[in-house]
Amino acid sequence: MRMTAALERVFRVFLDDPAAQRYGYDLMKAAGLPSGTLYPLLARLQARGLVASSWETPRQDGERPRRYYHLTDEGIEVARLELAQLSARRRRVPGRRVQPAPADAP
Amino acid sequence: MRGERCALRAGEYLVSLACRRLPARIRQERYQEWLAEMPVILRDRDVGPAPLRVVRMLAFAADTLRGTALAPDAYRGAHRGRGTTAKDLRWLGTGLLLLGGLLGGALFLLAYEGCIIYQLATGPSLLFSVPLVLVNLGYFAATCIPRWASPGRRWYSMSKIVAGAGLSIRAIASPSGWGHPVLFAIISYCGYAISAACLGMAVVLAVRYLSRLQHAG
Numbered sequence: 001m002r003m004t005a006a007l008e009r010v011f012r013v014f015l016d017d018p019a020a021q022r023y024g025y026d027l028m029k030a031a032g033l034p035s036g037t038l039y040p041l042l043a044r045l046q047a048r049g050l051v052a053s054s055w056e057t058p059r060q061d062g063e064r065p066r067r068y069y070h071l072t073d074e075g076i077e078v079a080r081l082e083l084a085q086l087s088a089r090r091r092r093v094p095g096r097r098v099q100p101a102p103a104d105a106p
Numbered sequence: 107m108r109g110e111r112c113a114l115r116a117g118e119y120l121v122s123l124a125c126r127r128l129p130a131r132i133r134q135e136r137y138q139e140w141l142a143e144m145p146v147i148l149r150d151r152d153v154g155p156a157p158l159r160v161v162r163m164l165a166f167a168a169d170t171l172r173g174t175a176l177a178p179d180a181y182r183g184a185h186r187g188r189g190t191t192a193k194d195l196r197w198l199g200t201g202l203l204l205l206g207g208l209l210g211g212a213l214f215l216l217a218y219e220g221c222i223i224y225q226l227a228t229g230p231s232l233l234f235s236v237p238l239v240l241v242n243l244g245y246f247a248a249t250c251i252p253r254w255a256s257p258g259r260r261w262y263s264m265s266k267i268v269a270g271a272g273l274s275i276r277a278i279a280s281p282s283g284w285g286h287p288v289l290f291a292i293i294s295y296c297g298y299a300i301s302a303a304c305l306g307m308a309v310v311l312a313v314r315y316l317s318r319l320q321h322a323g
Contacts, residue, residue, distance in 0.1 A: 005318075025143045025166070029152070035140075035166045036173030043181045064142035 003082055006037050011079040014071045021068040050075030113160045117144045120167035127174040128181050140170050154253045225273055235273035242266040262304035268297030
């Protein structure tokens with residue numbers, strides 16, 4: 001899977017707290033990605049077994065249950081490895097601009 | 107929130123359009139997922155006031171449409187089926203319409219700026235300069251809303267107000283022979299120069315944003 005800026009952001013958000021369950025909209029906000037970019041990316045990660053999803057239990061107040069996502073064990077490993085490789089590549093090319101760390105996003 | 111149901115219905119419609127492009131086996135699942143996010147966005151106070159939350163929710167729904175249109179293969183093997191050509195043509199038409207709209211907007215902006223330059227060069231007309239001031243006063247007032255506040259927009263509207271005011275005063279002063287027309291001309295030139303700089307900056311930022319978006323996709 002090609003490491004894009006969007007994928008990097010998503011990995012960083014997940015790795016902030018690998019055990020956390022995250023909803024699509026929360027991921028959108030944290031990674032600063034629009035839905036049309038995030039959901040296809042999550043679907044690809046899920047197809048590769050790096051992300052797993054599950055449904056919230058139906059609520060009492062009649063609200064629709066939401067779907068939440070989390071990194072699988074393999075996903076955590078791959079994400080850490082990919083980000084480490086990316087950092088190493090950036091260190092080797094000092095002139096290249098480094099994207100702002102989206103992990104700082106709320 | 108007033109109009110919430112209406113906005114949700116519009117969002118639901120957009121999401122249903124997006125889901126039509128997905129394989130049948132995952133369509134319902136995605137529809138439920140995206141539908142469940144919409145009320146959450148509408149109640150997300152981090153986004154800002156209610157109208158902005160509605161816009162955000164509709165943007166969310168509309169962007170799912172973009173996602174399923176541009177990356178259908180991501181949703182586990184969406185395949186090309188019957189009627190794809192017609193759908194593609196429809197998308198092509200929509201794209202061309204959007205492009206036409208953008209080009210139209212750019213041409214309008216060029217014509218608008220051209221009119222101002224013409225007025226600056228040949229001599230002002232109150233029929234043009236007064237609406238210019240009023241429109242930009244409105245724009246400036248809009249930039250006082252915290253969500254739309256940005257130094258660039260403020261500078262742009264203020265400089266246009268200055269340019270328009272300079273033109274208006276010049277138009278009034280020239281026939282009646284008071285004041286020095288060169289002074290008002292310089293004021294309007296300076297105002298316009300600042301607004302042109304702001305516009306140039308906005309174009310540069312837009313190009314950078316688009317290239318970053320392309321890179322992110």
